[in-house]
Amino acid sequence: MDRARRQFCIRSACGLGALLAVAAIEAQDLKNVVSKERIIAIEARKFVYTPNEITVKKDETIVLAFTAVDFIHGFFIPDMNIRADLKPGQVTEVRLTPGKAGEYAFLCDNFCGSGHEEMNGKIIVTE
Known part of the structure; x- marks a missing residue:
């Protein structure tokens, strides 16, 4: 060569x-x-999310890992337009990165019985 x-x-x-x-x-x-990414495990059960209050920092990416225990619950954050069905026996992951500080309510949007209206919580986003 x-x-x-x-x-x-x-x-x-x-x-x-x-x-x-x-x-x-x-x-x-x-x-x-x-x-x-921080993973936060959440249990959905008639008529409560556990935990029902989550604190994160602005621009922090989190993964909400839901386990439904007894019903097909819904998960909805109206102000972020994020929604998911939470099926029993499987983990449902919801990934989000809040870009603005504040409090964001979430709720179950699949009717699950007489205590359904109380099934809610909030995500607190800090600077």
Whole structure:
């Protein structure tokens, strides 16, 4: 192999190695971002969410991991236009990143009986 061809191969290999290193770093950064999400377990049961008050920081990404115990409950945050059905026997994840401080009410929007109106809570977003 002549000298020019050898240098081309060496430079190509170095360039490919650099691209792979950058890709590995970006993948690790993405993994770090995902792992920084706070997971909050919430149980939905007639006629209560436990916990029913959650405090988060503005721009913090959280995952609400719901487990419904006894019924197909609903979860609705009107001011954020976020809604999910919570089915018994499975975990339902709702991911959100509140961009504004304040208090946001959430409620069950699937009628679950005589105490249904009391099934609510709030997310408190701080600066």
